[in-house]
Each structure stands twice: as C-alpha cells, then as structure tokens.
Amino acid sequence: MSSTLSEEESVKHIGRMSKDHAAERKRKHDDVDLAESTAVKKDKKEKKSKKEKKDKKDKKEKKDKKDKKSKDKSKVDDAVASAKTKSEPLSTESATKEKSHGSTGYTESEKLSKVPQSQIDQFFQDNEVSVEDPAKLNLRPLLSFDQISLSSEIQEEISKFPKPTPIQAVSWPYLLSGKDVVGVAETGSGKTFAFGVPAIHNLKTADAKSQGVQVLVISPTRELASQIYDNLILLTKKAGVNCCCVYGGVPKDEQRSQLKKSQVVVATPGRLLDLIEEGSARLSNVKYLVLDEADRMLEKGFEEDIKRIIGSTKATGRQTLMFTATWPKEVRELANTFMDSPVKISIGNRDELSANKRITQIVEVIDPFKKDRKLLELLKKYQSGARKNDKVLIFALYKKEAARVERNLKYNGYNVAAIHGDLSQQQRTQALNEFKSGESNMLLATDVAARGLDIPNVKTVINLTFPLTVEDYVHRIGRTGRAGLTGTAHTLFTEQEKHLAGALVNVLNGANQPVPEELKKFGTHTKKKEHSAYGAFYKDVDTTKKPKKITFD
Numbered sequence: 001m002s003s004t005l006s007e008e009e010s011v012k013h014i015g016r017m018s019k020d021h022a023a024e025r026k027r028k029h030d031d032v033d034l035a036e037s038t039a040v041k042k043d044k045k046e047k048k049s050k051k052e053k054k055d056k057k058d059k060k061e062k063k064d065k066k067d068k069k070s071k072d073k074s075k076v077d078d079a080v081a082s083a084k085t086k087s088e089p090l091s092t093e094s095a096t097k098e099k100s101h102g103s104t105g106y107t108e109s110e111k112l113s114k115v116p117q118s119q120i121d122q123f124f125q126d127n128e129v130s131v132e133d134p135a136k137l138n139l140r141p142l143l144s145f146d147q148i149s150l151s152s153e154i155q156e157e158i159s160k161f162p163k164p165t166p167i168q169a170v171s172w173p174y175l176l177s178g179k180d181v182v183g184v185a186e187t188g189s190g191k192t193f194a195f196g197v198p199a200i201h202n203l204k205t206a207d208a209k210s211q212g213v214q215v216l217v218i219s220p221t222r223e224l225a226s227q228i229y230d231n232l233i234l235l236t237k238k239a240g241v242n243c244c245c246v247y248g249g250v251p252k253d254e255q256r257s258q259l260k261k262s263q264v265v266v267a268t269p270g271r272l273l274d275l276i277e278e279g280s281a282r283l284s285n286v287k288y289l290v291l292d293e294a295d296r297m298l299e300k301g302f303e304e305d306i307k308r309i310i311g312s313t314k315a316t317g318r319q320t321l322m323f324t325a326t327w328p329k330e331v332r333e334l335a336n337t338f339m340d341s342p343v344k345i346s347i348g349n350r351d352e353l354s355a356n357k358r359i360t361q362i363v364e365v366i367d368p369f370k371k372d373r374k375l376l377e378l379l380k381k382y383q384s385g386a387r388k389n390d391k392v393l394i395f396a397l398y399k400k401e402a403a404r405v406e407r408n409l410k411y412n413g414y415n416v417a418a419i420h421g422d423l424s425q426q427q428r429t430q431a432l433n434e435f436k437s438g439e440s441n442m443l444l445a446t447d448v449a450a451r452g453l454d455i456p457n458v459k460t461v462i463n464l465t466f467p468l469t470v471e472d473y474v475h476r477i478g479r480t481g482r483a484g485l486t487g488t489a490h491t492l493f494t495e496q497e498k499h500l501a502g503a504l505v506n507v508l509n510g511a512n513q514p515v516p517e518e519l520k521k522f523g524t525h526t527k528k529k530e531h532s533a534y535g536a537f538y539k540d541v542d543t544t545k546k547p548k549k550i551t552f553d
C-alpha cells in the first residue's frame, strides 16, 4: 500500500479531526445561542455586528480548517489523491460531510442508567474493550437485551440469544446514535447482528419503503454475502422491508428486479458495480454502508471497486461501518478517508493481531513432501472413534492444489466436498450447503472460505498449506470455535513460509498456545516482506508477552 502517513501522524490526524468536529459542534451551539439572544432588543444591534464578526471569523476558521485538512489529506495515498482530483464524491465528502449525530434518536434506557458504574467498568475490563470515541459520547454498553428499546420484531429475533455479545453490546448504542464505527472483534463473535440490528432498526424508524436502497452491506465473497443476507432477512421480513443479495456467477435478471423493490442490499463488489454501471442499482439514498471483512475490502484488489461503489452512495449524511476480526495498521488510514470521526471499538485487545482464544492451535513444522501422507494421518486422528462424524475443514492455498488434494482424498475413500474459484457457483453452493447441513463432514477449500463463513459445529480446521498472511490464518482457524464453542486448528508449516514464523509465534503466544521449537528456529523476527495487499511490512516479536484472560458471553 502506498500510504505515506506514519501511524503516529495518522493518530494525530484523527485527533485533529475530532478536535475540529468538537469545534464545529460548539460553533453551531454558539450560533443558536446568538439567535436566541435577539430577544434582548437593546443588545440587538451590537449582537448583530458581533455575530457578523463571529461569522466572518468562523468562515475564516472554517477555511483554515479546510485548507489544513486538505493539506493533511494530500499526504494520503496516491490512489485517494487521484480520486480527489477527479472530484469523485468520495473524496469531497470527507471534507464537507456534516452529520446530525443522534438523528435516529438513541436514548439510554432507564434500566441501563441504573446499572452501577462498577458493573460497567467490570464489563469493559473482562472483555478487554477499548473504545476510541472522538465525540466523547461515552455511551454505556448494553449488558442485556432489555436495556434497549428495539421494535418488538427485532427483539423477538435477537431474544433467541441469552444476551448481546460484547461487540453488539458496545457498538449498538453508537450505531443507533448515527455514528460511523470501526468494530474489531474475534471471529464468530456476532458481528453480523452487531451491524445488522441497528441497520434495520434505523430503517424502520425512518419510514423506509419509499426511498429505495438505504442499507448496503459489501462482502468479499459470494458465500459470505449470501450468509449475511440469510441473517438480515430474519430481521427485515418481520420489519416489513425488503432485502436482496447480489453476487456474481448467477444470472442478473432476478437481481435486477429484486433491487428495484429492496431497501437493504447485500452485495459482492464486482456484480454490484456491473449493476450500478448499467443503471440497475441506484445507491444515492444509501445512508448506512457496511464493509464486512473491512480489511479485506480495503486491500489493493478491492480498493478501486470500493471507491467507486462508495462514490455512488450518498455523499453526506451517510453512516459508514467497518467490521472485521483483524485490523492491520496498513489499512486504517485508507479506512479513515471513507469515514467521519469514527468510533473505534475493539474487543479483546485487538490492536495486535490475535486469534480466538477458545481454539486449540497445533502447529507442526514439516517437510513439504510429507504433507499428503500427514493429512491422511490427521484425518484418521480427527475423524475416528467418537469423532467419526466430526466436521473437518481443510484449507489449501491454491485452486490447483485444492483440486489435486480433493482427487487424492477421494482416491483414499473420503467423501470430500470442495469449494474454490475454479468451480461453478452451483458447485460451490452445493458443497457448502452439504457441509453446513452435515450431509458431508469434510470440506476442502481455498481462502474463498477463510472469512466470515458461519458453519455450524466445525470441530477441526486443518491448514494443509499456510496462507499468505497471518491475518488469513486467524480468519481460517476462526471457522471453528464460534459463538462461545471450542475447536482445534492443526497447521502444517514448512520452511517455505518461514518469513511468517515470527508473526505466527506472536499469535500463538497471544492465545497462550504452545510454540514448537522448530518454529522458533526460523527466528522471532518476521522478515520484511512485500505483500500485494498490505505492501511492505514486518513485525518484531515480543516473546515475553503474556496473554490476557477474555470471557465470551
């Protein structure tokens, strides 16, 4: 990534933006005070001239601020800068966007107000919650579903769960207040409803039907888009609004007609852009935009598509959300260019890359030529005796590798389903559905299945070939141990991946997992490496770091 602001500069930049925001709010408040004071007749003239002076001063300040902001913005990466010169809506919006936060009217319930502060503090501590809240709203987390007033249909749907997960508890008040939010929480911790519930609640209160598409959720893969749709439809069908899902690999006609009558759309970027370009998807009324798996969506491969999609949504008054389990520093600056003073919520000390701590991680360093035989051994281990029907998800890195291993497993008598980019959408969907339903208990996948997929009861993830980044490793293993359950991830690591050993050691240490001696031998310093997604990066490993306890609700 060609970003030029250092992390430190970027933090300062955010700080400055929040100060500007506070000044802006104060100024608006001052203006109201001045208007009201016109009742005092004898001061009227004086006040008027004062106001004129103030307005002049404000204008100058505003101009200075704008100049300063555009100076800061000019440091942002080339791609964004070029979008700016082309005057795409996305570039102008961050300079001019003014939002009436709280317009959707979130009010803290009496029940929540009565909770003693000590209990709130304990919640923050137990869940290692960090909230960066530029406007200093300091909203309390919801410790139970009855501490928030949602429509009865939504309440009914979410009440099947015992209580909000930490990311839901912390993010809902901010989202219902209209804030932009970056939400980072472990895999399988309920992020879909974290962004989904406020999306539909806000829609309902805004008398949605007449205004076209107002909620847009972007997902990196077709399968994940479809899964998000399945979740959102549980809320929309009861709320009386329409939801549709658009992704590639299937005919467009049905999607075109669904788009016409939908208020909520879940989409993958490629197909959505097609539909925007041909005029079938109109997004100018989108006021709630979610990038799920946001770090993936901001990678080089998706960056341009995302800019174009965001450029075709509402330029002002849009709420923008980014949710993920991994939030590499390299994408944060780009994310900021799409958002307005976002509240940053992190559950479980996620400033450092970390894995779900309920997953047992086993890493074996192995000769690459022994992997096929090892896989057969592992399958015997993880699918025998009482574990005979346990679901196992195997990850390969490349499509060709996946196809070869699939053949090999079938030859050895395994009933394996496969999902990768060389298969038709129908084959992909069928394989995933069979695995989800338990009809098959072995799925072989590439990283197309690494993120977001919520497959019930995956007991074991086997990484036959290590992924390209340790972020991908965290997402892959996160297909097990979801929603409070436990699971096992068994990873075969070879010398070919040794440049990732240091970062992997960090993740293992962070989750209090054993680190094999052979892995340590590759060194504790991750070599600087150029990656197509995140650019050049490397990381020192702190082997003295002790993991902290985290509880899952």
Ligand SMILES: Nc1ncnc2c1ncn2[C@@H]1O[C@H](COP(=O)(O)OP(=O)(O)OP(=O)(O)O)[C@@H](O)[C@H]1O
Pocket: 161, 162, 163, 164, 165, 168, 185, 186, 187, 188, 189, 190, 191, 192, 193, 324, 325, 451, 452, 453, 454, 478, 482, 483, 553
């Ligand atoms: N409040 C809750 N309590 C218990 N389970 C929940 C709650 N909310 C959602 N879930 C369930 O938790 C599971 C994981 O949720 P979800 O798929 O949204 O996770 P995620 O955080 O988006 O994971 P990933 O990072 O892998 O995308 C789902 O089966 C969902 O139904």
